[in-house]
Amino acid sequence: MGKIRVAVNGYGTIGKRVAEAIMLQPDMELVGIAKTRPDYSVLLASRNGIPVYVPEERIRLFAEAGIKVSGTIEDMVKEADVVVDATPAGVGALYKPLYEHVGVKAIFQGGEKPDIVEASFNSYCNYEECIDKNYVRVVSCNTTGLLRLLCTLNSIGRIRKVRATIVRRAADPKEDKKGPINSIKPNPVTIPSHHGLDVKTVLKNIDIITTAVIVPTTLMHLHIVNVLFENPVRRDDVIDVLSRRKRIALINAELTGINSTAKIVEAARDLGRKRYDVPELVVWEDSIHVSGNEVILMQAVHQESIVVPENIDALRAVTGLVSRPEESIRITDQTLRIGVFQESFLSPNRNTLG
């Protein structure tokens, strides 16, 4: 099978990252990106040689902004084997008839309702379920973080119950109109929040309840997760399974000084990572509290980048390009240099990790 041809519809926070990730894959080719309004990000994409597709009635507007247009969004979709739909939440559903009409597969994001797709996706949980599907959805950042954790911890024992609190960043760094500035806001006030329900779109029978509050930060979400197993587990085993996952960065706050979301971001900046992205789920090793069959820990989720590797794997799954999840994950992790975060901050005398 040749390279799969992928179009990215929507060029915001997720779209631009997924487009760049696609260009790094040996088995994929980027057809182009679609955008409805010109801005600095699409100008930069255009100057970097990425084909830009726009709605027909906007071609002139883009031309005035100095952006070369390669065709309409429909033109782009027709060139592709799969579309990654990274349009704003709810807009993907409006594009689905176009994808169906053209007969192209599509990967949607977590902002879409689960009922517009055949399956929701997480690489560690249900890659195989999504093979050869036409429409799948990569769950949102918080759900991806929870699923990575749970589909790793479930290798050491049967999970009976999960209770998690999500302390959400209020806005992404670029969103300078959003708040709150000085408030803690239950979001929603009602319990449960949607995150646990979203986890169930992948892990159908899990007993999970999540609660969420919004706080005035922009960098990352933070989760406090309580996992109750059927039987007692050992802390060493928890650390062992987490440390074997490249997409989970187990960080020791005491040894590294990385003891807040701001410090995680500073570490990513020091690593020279583009846009200081941290696609790894960061789990604080120090926080792992194990008592009998109960595990409590804290983890941080970089909302802008955590779903990027999942989008890449989902492309291989729906096209049937790679049938073994480990194989797709290996290629994705290698090309996106995932795992470097943990390796860089690993104490040299800790050979349990990695």
Next chain:
Amino acid sequence: MGKIRVAVNGYGTIGKRVAEAIMLQPDMELVGIAKTRPDYSVLLASRNGIPVYVPEERIRLFAEAGIKVSGTIEDMVKEADVVVDATPAGVGALYKPLYEHVGVKAIFQGGEKPDIVEASFNSYCNYEECIDKNYVRVVSCNTTGLLRLLCTLNSIGRIRKVRATIVRRAADPKEDKKGPINSIKPNPVTIPSHHGLDVKTVLKNIDIITTAVIVPTTLMHLHIVNVLFENPVRRDDVIDVLSRRKRIALINAELTGINSTAKIVEAARDLGRKRYDVPELVVWEDSIHVSGNEVILMQAVHQESIVVPENIDALRAVTGLVSRPEESIRITDQTLRIGVFQESFLSPNRNTLG
């Protein structure tokens, strides 16, 4: 028995509020307040006629700042039946030898270690245990919030387990040197946090684990509390017992629009409350999730004022002035107008409350 004579050592966030509350009590008299450095708050106190006591070597400094000094801290302590020690965390322990030497009782704050006192105190939990004790400690704001909830919920069933996450305000409104500005900081990274351990200084045998993170706000703390009962409970009963407590304000976010810590504070400002204080524990009625024997809810704690009524009750307990907790609580609530917050925002057709 005549009025009890109370001295307040330390005139910061807690000290100034407790001193004002003492002046409102029919059975107490404020001997004076002690302060080690002149500032705007003590200047105001002095101008309002409150006797100010200072360390001997600072008398001149206070005089230069235009503050009339009534004597030394030792002079003040000798005039009192009880001292409320509201000095900074850890400093109370340094003053304890003075209180012992003079032979005066003392109420310490939650910043002191529990081992310097005979008992830790919460009005709803263990008033009677503290009667006639010489040294007791009013637990800190978060612990007070947790104890008020737990010593109310325990009237509907036996509590098996409590798990709570505390989303902490980073600094008080006046603390303009503290952070974080844009970060979520596990504090501590290790689990459990001290709050659950502090709850156990009052409820000795409870199975409680707390976790805590700090976020960039100044107004209130927010708790997500998960209480597991031995047997199933009914949501109506949870609402009923919470609504009967004047020190717990059960607020419906949907009906009132009070859906964040900022809105709670705005409501307190609209009520004309001095310093926008909210000594009531605010529980969001909408958040109360009951399933079988599990209750999950969200509550907010005003860190500056929640312990004020407890300090007043503790004074009556240690002096033996009032032996029945309900009687002290009734006087304190009436004089401090506690309960007004909930009554003001109660839907007129909700007669379950109050």
